[in-house]
Amino acid sequence: MKRCIMHVDMDAFFASVEQADKPQLRGKPIIVGGIGTRGVVCTASYEARKYGVHSAMSGVKAHQLCPEGIFLPVRHARYREISSVIFSIFAEFSPKVEPLSIDEAFLDITGMEMLYSTPQEYAVKLKKRIFTQTGVHASIGIAPNKFLAKLASDLRKPDGLVIVKEEQKKEFLAELPISKLWGVGAKTAQRLQMAGYFKIGDIAAADRAVLRCLLGTKNAIHLWQMANGIDDRKVECDRDLKSVGNEETYEEDIQGQEIVQEKFLALAETVGWRLREKGLKAKTISIKVRTDKFITYTRSCTLPEGVNFDKVLYESAINLFRALAFSGKIRLLGLTGSNFSIIEEQSLFCGDGKQEKLYKTIDGIKKRFGMQSITKAQLLKKNRDKGK
Ligand SMILES: [Mg+2]
Numbered sequence: 001m002k003r004c005i006m007h008v009d010m011d012a013f014f015a016s017v018e019q020a021d022k023p024q025l026r027g028k029p030i031i032v033g034g035i036g037t038r039g040v041v042c043t044a045s046y047e048a049r050k051y052g053v054h055s056a057m058s059g060v061k062a063h064q065l066c067p068e069g070i071f072l073p074v075r076h077a078r079y080r081e082i083s084s085v086i087f088s089i090f091a092e093f094s095p096k097v098e099p100l101s102i103d104e105a106f107l108d109i110t111g112m113e114m115l116y117s118t119p120q121e122y123a124v125k126l127k128k129r130i131f132t133q134t135g136v137h138a139s140i141g142i143a144p145n146k147f148l149a150k151l152a153s154d155l156r157k158p159d160g161l162v163i164v165k166e167e168q169k170k171e172f173l174a175e176l177p178i179s180k181l182w183g184v185g186a187k188t189a190q191r192l193q194m195a196g197y198f199k200i201g202d203i204a205a206a207d208r209a210v211l212r213c214l215l216g217t218k219n220a221i222h223l224w225q226m227a228n229g230i231d232d233r234k235v236e237c238d239r240d241l242k243s244v245g246n247e248e249t250y251e252e253d254i255q256g257q258e259i260v261q262e263k264f265l266a267l268a269e270t271v272g273w274r275l276r277e278k279g280l281k282a283k284t285i286s287i288k289v290r291t292d293k294f295i296t297y298t299r300s301c302t303l304p305e306g307v308n309f310d311k312v313l314y315e316s317a318i319n320l321f322r323a324l325a326f327s328g329k330i331r332l333l334g335l336t337g338s339n340f341s342i343i344e345e346q347s348l349f350c351g352d353g354k355q356e357k358l359y360k361t362i363d364g365i366k367k368r369f370g371m372q373s374i375t376k377a378q379l380l381k382k383n384r385d386k387g388k
Contacts, residue, residue, distance in 0.1 A: 007105075
């Protein structure tokens with residue numbers, strides 16, 4: 001059957017959420033992140049991008065390029081909240097949704113023609129729904145496969161909609177630069193350009209033996225297939241998800257048992273919530289610790305049963321951290337759950353009834369009032385102290 005894949009990506013997501021929340025920020029150059037001496041830009045609004053500001057740029061540089069830019073702190077909890085609204089809209093539009101990040105997903109709409117007259121009409125409907133409910137614009141690409149759909153969604157940002165039909169794919173790809181090919185980094189691009197390949201069309205028409213010499217057999221096949229618009233990867237739903245994790249780089253290096261505990265508690269809350277949201281339980285818990293010297297340690301343990309309660313995730317993380325016996329300065333901490341056990345919908349919250357009830361209540365409140373509405377007493381105390 002001919003496949004129909006949608007790639008949906010929010011435009012300047014964090015900045016758009018800020019602009020949707022505060023109408024006085026609309027039309028202004030908004031820079032989310034980049035505050036402080038080590039700050040890095042998370043997202044720049046389209047108004048700020050005109051000055052050359054982009055994500056992953058240092059805040060200092062962004063400030064030089066765009067002195068009138070409005071720098072805002074990153075409000076992850078708020079973005080997650082909007083993201084969960086968006087993903088629940090996705091779920092209404094397709095039973096097969098593969099999340100790629102907080103604001104981006106593939107939707108497989110193959111064989112769903114009874115729901116729309118044309119894929120275009122369906123995409124317009126989806127864009128409208130997202131905008132009405134969140135105030136954020138999305139760009140959509142529709143194509144017979146994931147690679148083309150992702151390329152297409154990126155082509156007319158912001159608020160774009162690009163459809164590539166099977167019979168148009170060669171023509172669509174031909175004039176695009178090779179850097180648009182998935183997996184082609186700066187080094188490979190340079191090597192290909194030296195050999196005279198500049199556009200995707202050049203690769204599509206290339207002698208495969210020459211490509212093999214340049215890139216090795218595996219890469220050559222991959223590239224040639226992409227250049228010809230061939231990509232058989234399936235849209236993998238949550239059920240095929242490999243891990244759920246969260247990590248945070250700290251503005252200032254942290255040190256000491258107490259603060260590490262506090263940080264792991266916050267990470268466990270996020271990971272636990274996300275696991276429960278997705279109906280998953282993780283058997284393997286991993287932590288990541290990056291020191292101020294950029295040395296990264298990862299440690300993991302496998303539990304007899306899958307878990308998704310914050311408390312168990314937190315305790316596992318702390319045990320792993322203690323076993324690591326590192327007492328120096330820390331730049332980043334991460335917590336991940338993987339190796340999922342399959343759970344039936346009814347037994348999503350297994351374990352004793354009391355705990356189950358507690359987490360159901362907590363999640364209910366979070367859903368209604370947002371991630372930050374309820375948190376562990378220990379974290380609340382910390383936040384209050386900070387506020388003083
Ligand atoms: Mg995006």
